[in-house]
Amino acid sequence: MSKKKEQFSVFDHVLVPKHEIVPDSEVEAILAELRVESKDRLPKILPTDPCVKALKAKRGDLIRILRKEPTGEAVYYRVVV
Amino acid sequence: MGKKLIDSGEAVGIIAAQSLGEPGTQMTMRTFHYAGVAEQVPTGLPRLIELVDARREPTQSLTDIYLEDEFVKDKKKNEEVAAALEHVSLSDVCAVTENFAKKELRIKVDTKFAQTKGITVRDIINKIKEVLGKSGKIKSKNDQILLHINATYQKLRRITMKVKSIPLKGIKGLSKATVVYNEKTGEYFIRAGGYNLHDLKKAEHVNFSRVYTNNVREIEKHFGIEAGRNALLKEIRQVMDLQGLTVDVRHIMLLADAMCSRGMIEPVGRHGLSGRKSSVLARAAFEETVKHLVNASIEGEEDPLNGVTENIIIGQTVKLGTGKVRLIMRQ
Structure with a gap:
């Protein structure tokens, strides 16, 4: 096994967009912008998801996903359930 | 409002469903494409159904x-x-026969075939030794391998199965x-x-x-829901493209997002999206009407009448388009 293989992270894969944890201080502003009453109305992401594990995100964290769509770049949010 | 291409209150879901459904009626019923492999990979309608049902095992991965x-x-x-x-297992390149009277396994190697896979008789013997350890005596002559095992019949059978499935090479x-x-x-x-x-x-x-891999569930498992969604999107687009049908990506994106909104790839339909709608009336209008109504009445479920279906059923204005606007009196 080469060294490169051991360092493989899910985010290296072509299909995986950038994920990041949204700091708690920004959450409210985002919910207001999306006109959503609470976090649990947003799309979900499982705590077992390889990306969540790699980020070490906790339950209830908001994940910002920077997608590269066929229609351009887009920001998507998911909540760890 | 005005900043976006789509107005607030536009029924994007219905438009997406129709935009995907209509070309679906034109798709060929049974199509396979070969794509350089001898395997038959379904395309067209059967493949689309497979994707939308989020099957765990697609017909051909x-x-x-x-x-x-x-x-x-x-x-x-x-x-x-x-x-x-x-992947090559022992039974792919060898014929294994049991001899219960002599308590032997006779393994005949198809040397020509094994050679094309780059496997020698020596390799096979080594692999068998590795798996069986000291529990058997191995004798070999040319392409024949003789395994003498002193064990009960049942155990011999079990060993035969084990030997047959010995992986010689490759990835399972x-x-x-x-x-x-x-x-x-x-x-x-x-x-x-x-x-x-x-x-x-x-x-x-x-x-x-x-x-x-065209198995979107496998992608989801290893790279997460976002990669799974991208794979799903890619696969649906490919089906449409191969059939020469043009559907705006946005419709497919919406479908893929809906299927992935709960953190895993879920099928559309009774066991997935439609079956998990929050409104009783919407679920009852789709399939298994009685089941949903009965369960809802037992549990005393309430319906806030937010969706489209519920409001159509009771004859109210649907909260879409112009129906979304409400008047508030200034005091």
Whole structure:
């Protein structure tokens, strides 16, 4: 096994967009912008998801996903359930 | 309002459903495409149904494997790795017969076939030794291997099964690996039947960050829901493109997002999206009407009448388009 293989992270894969944890201080502003009453109305992401594990995100964290769509770049949010 | 291409209150879901459904009626019922592999991969309507149902095991999986950057354009290296990846078990290259009276296993190696896979009789014997340890005596002559095992009949049977399934080479689950040339990029890649991302990760010279399989569930499992969504989107688009149907990506994106909104790829329909709608009336209007109504009345479920279906049923204005606007009196 080469060294490169051991360092493989899910985010290296072509299909995986950038994920990041949204700091708690920004959450409210985002919910207001999306006109959503609470976090649990947003799309979900499982705590077992390889990306969540790699980020070490906790339950209830908001994940910002920077997608590269066929229609351009887009920001998507998911909540760890 | 006004900043976006779509107005607030537009029924995007219904438009997406119709935009995908209408071309669906034009699709051919039974189509396969060959794509360089001897496997029959469904396309057209059967494939679309498979994707929308989010089946765990698609009819035929494929895995596309790109090599590390320095080898991508090297055809020979590709063929080498393809041969190394393809799974060969003992029963693929040998005929195994049991002799209960003599308590022997007679293994006849198809040397010609084994040679094409780069396996020698010696390799096979070594593998058998590795698996069985000291529990049997091995004798070999040319292409014949004789295994003498002193055990009960039942145990002999079990050993036969074990011997037959000894993996000689390659990655379990990958079959018929062929090298395919991509004209657009000038790169070669390996297309194999089956899937096994877990073991492929450890394979040598494989660029794991470009591995792709048409089994969207496998992608989801190894790279997460976002990658799964992207794969699902890609697969649905491919089905539409191959049929020569043009559907705006946005409709497909909406479908893929809906299917992935709960953190895993869920089927559309009774067991998935439609079956988990929050409104009782909406669920009852779809399928299994009585079941939903009965359960709702037992549990005393309430329906806030927010959705489209519920409001149509009771004859109210649907909260869509102009129906979304409400008047508030100024005091």
